[in-house]
Amino acid sequence: MWSPFLMRRHRFVAGWFAALLCIVCLHLYFTFNTVEKSQTAGHRRKLKLQHEEKLQAEDRKNGDRIVAGENQSAIKKYDQVQQSRKASAENNAHNRPGQQESSHSSGLLSNPHETQSAFTNGRKDRKLYEPPPNESPSKRLPQAIMIGTGKCGTRALLEYLGMHPYVVHASREVHFFDRDENFDQGLGWYRAQMPTSYSNQVTIEKSPAYVEHERSAPEIYKMNKTIRLIWVVKDPVVRLMSAVALQQSATPRHFYLERINGTLAIKKYNNAVNRGKYIVHLRKWLKFFPLSQASQ
Known part of the structure; x- marks a missing residue:
């Protein structure tokens, strides 16, 4: 008599238990999956930052190489100019003893860093206006x-x-x-x-x-x-409207207009009107x- 009832009760409990077990499993699955994805994304961001830092370091190294190359090029040019000056000075001293050429009179700089600055910043030093020499305003x-x-x-x-x-x-x-x-x-x-x-x-x-x-x-x-x-x-009518707008009178139109034989017309002898002719x-x-x- 009691066996069918107990069987149905055990089945009901077993069903609820199975459903609860499925819910717990799904919860654990999604939780671990989310954590794994978060860790993966964090790891990717870390790798990306490391990659960017590596590229920046390489760019800085390349930039230093370029600057060093430019400095060497400027110094090389300076050395060439100095050698040319030296040879010219020797020739001048050989041809005209007792006379030496001044470095300032030749317009050359005696410092390689100044030479490099002259190569790179020549246009920046130009002024927008230069008054005539030895002249007072x-x-x-x-x-x-x-x-x-x-x-x-x-x-x-x-x-x-x-x-x-x-x-x-x-x-x-x-x-x-x-x-x-x-x-x-x-x-x-x-x-x-x-x-x-x-x-x-x-x-x-x-x-x-x-x-x-x-x-x-x-x-x-x-x-x-x-x-x-x-x-x-400009358009004389537009110009006249601007002049009217400046009038302080409450009815400025009466200053420019008059009636001739019942017809409204512009006053003939009005300075504001005459300026537009x-x-x-x-x-x-x-x-x-x-x-x-x-x-x-």
Whole structure:
């Protein structure tokens, strides 16, 4: 009576035990497999680092060999130069007794390390600007003038030109030719407003109001007939919009516009508008400075 029940119970326990055993085995398998993989990856990383260190060591050795070879080459060149100098000195002493050639006068260095430095760093020692020898800076009249036009990027262009080491410019707008109080003080006062410069530098002055002033063209021609004139222009409508944006009035459009017979139009006698009439100003300047001068 009890035997079937016991058999079923033993089978149930045996099944659970077998399942538990399988779970434990799988857990151990995956655990050991993960550890083995981790160890293998760590070992590979170690081998890779060792390989990289070995390559770096070889590169350093090769670099040392190259540097040593360059040093030997420079010293060899130095020895050749010294031998040539020695032979030349002996010939000179034989031909002209009592006279010896100085190593400094020949322009050669007496140190092999200096010789190597001269071979490798010759271009690095060059300066962007070198003033003329035995010359002191002084204030000069400009060799170029930026005559216009306002709100066309004249200040930006002047700053860009000033980045060149052979160009210097006045720090502010001088307004010499368009303002009576400045013009009456003469060219000496105008020269005093310029920065100091050397004879191999170009001095530039910028006053965009010159382009429209009646006195500017003839007086600049009297000062220097061959002077270079820089005139910056852009779309006159865009330029006028930039000028309007600078107005402090709450309604700046009324300063430039008027109604004529019920039609809205731009005021005829407005300086901001007149500055954009480039052809009118160009005709005045061409009377003194022909276009052919630009190609000279």
